[in-house]
Every structure is written in C-alpha cells, then in structure tokens.
Amino acid sequence: QLQLVESGGGLVQPGGSLRLSCAASGFTLDYYAIGWFRQAPGKEREGVSCISRSGGSTNYVDSVKGRFTISRDNAKNTVYLQMNSLKPEDTAGYYCAATGRHYCSPYDAQRDFESWGQGTQVTVSS
Numbered sequence: 001q002l003q004l005v006e007s008g009g010g011l012v013q014p015g016g017s018l019r020l021s022c023a024a025s026g027f028t029l030d031y032y033a034i035g036w037f038r039q040a041p042g043k044e045r046e047g048v049s050c051i052s053r054s055g056g057s058t059n060y061v062d063s064v065k066g067r068f069t070i071s072r073d074n075a076k077n078t079v080y081l082q083m084n085s086l087k088p089e090d091t092a093g094y095y096c097a098a099t100g101r102h103y104c105s106p107y108d109a110q111r112d113f114e115s116w117g118q119g120t121q122v123t124v125s126s
Helices: none
Strands: 003-007 010-012 018-025 033-039 046-051 058-060 068-073 078-083 092-099 120-124
Touching: 003 092, 018 033, 018 092, 018 120, 033 068, 033 078, 046 068, 046 078, 058 068, 078 092
Parallel strands: 010 120
Antiparallel strands: 003 018, 018 078, 033 046, 033 092, 046 058, 068 078, 092 120
16 A cells, blocks of 8 residues: 655744655655645645656746755655745645656646645744
8 A cells, every 4th residue: 555654844934944754655666756735725735846756857836946855765765845945825734646657747637646645734934
C-alpha cells in the first residue's frame, strides 16, 4: 500500500523559513514523480511544485519561484520542500502526491496523482 506522510509544518513569522518533508512507505519513491500542493481555507487545492523521478527536473508555480526549492533523497525515500521568505498568503495545508510518470508539473490535473498524504499545516503570521 502506497503511503505518504508529510511533516515539518508549523507557525512561522513572515520572512521566515520552513522545510517540509514527504516520506514514503510501502513503495520505492524512485519510481514516482512527486508534487507538492496546498489548500488555503475557502480555496481550491493548487499545485506548488513538482520534481521528476530522478530529481533532475523541477518546476514551480510563479507565486513561489525563487522562494521555494523542491528536492528529493531517494536513498531516504523522502522529498523535501524548502520554503524561504514565507508570506501570509503561503498559509495553507500542504500535501505531497505521487504519480508514476517520469515527470510532473504543478499545473497537472490532480487526478493524475495516485497517492496523497494527509497534509501538514503551514501558518505564516506575525
């Protein structure tokens, strides 16, 4: 059974940083591209970033470019999202998701991702 577990969320002041982790169990992460998504209260879930199976290809939505960095450590079966210069508008539940494709994009249809984690809350507030 494919399982993803997010961690690393919390309360941070504007301008601060957090690193989210997405740990996989029950399967080898090497065979999946991974996306990070977020959902703010009252809004639809949106894509944030994606990383290819090998980690050689990454992409981001415009609102986080230059501030967020996605990476993966296949040996640890974990994908990370380093978030710097956080803004109040980054406040949301953050979810990781896996797709069996080699590559993914945060603009891909969410139905293309087969497995989802339960999410971790990020709150940016002074």
